[in-house]
Amino acid sequence: MQMNSQMESETLGVEDLMRLYLPIKPRIEERLQDFAGIWETASDEELFRELVFCLLTPQSKAKTCWRAVERLERKRLINQAGPEEITLELVGVRFNQRKGEYICLARSMFSSISLRDTLAGFPGAAAAREWLVQNVKGLGYKEASHFLRNIGLGGELAILDRHILKNLTLLGVIDEPPSSPTKKMYLEIERKMTAFSSQSKIPMAHLDLLLWYKEAGEVFK
Secondary structure (H helix, E strand, C coil): CHHHHHHCCCCCCHHHHHHHHHHHHHHHHHHHHHHHHHHHHCCHHHHHHHHHHHHHCCCCCHHHHHHHHHHHHHCCCCCCCCHHHHHHCCCCCCCHHHHHHHHHHHHHHCCCCCHHHHHHCCCCHHHHHHHHHHHCCCCCHHHHHHHHHHCCCCCCCCCCCHHHHHHHHHCCCCCCCCCCCCHHHHHHHHHHHHHHHHHHCCCHHHHHHHHHHHHHCCCCC
């Protein structure tokens, strides 16, 4: 985490980023291989578990959300419990009552259609994301991008959480982090991040995990 304190300044240079990136690049690649393996082998139930995780993440810590998913799975609540029972297990997750309802709504939707088949039917990740945002209550562009990346489908999409936006500002990619980006703003920032990724020769999926690592000190999900 020493690098984190060194780079906490008004600007962040590409050279600073590369010094952080090169030592952890193998860990990032290994994590992305894990994500790719999910799509290759996961059942609809396993894909839905990742969707539940991403429904929980807005304004909550990723590790707290994943622990909640593990509790729900251990107690076999994801596939059958009502929103009240699910909410009780969302310890430390903000807006847990609302998110418990979102989980049940999504479960109801994907009880009649296959999540895997639905996603496989789109020509690319951007089209899949648009469908998810329009049809799954509780998923915005950030959460839908996160979900698709975590199941090995959305490596070129931007996951614009506050940490990523903060660092894109430090890098000079954007002027300032928006508090609540509209669709137009989100896609414009994504385009700028993609251009920076190309310029710096750090792939988009790597860049997201790198900037997350810079803030958290680990490569998670």
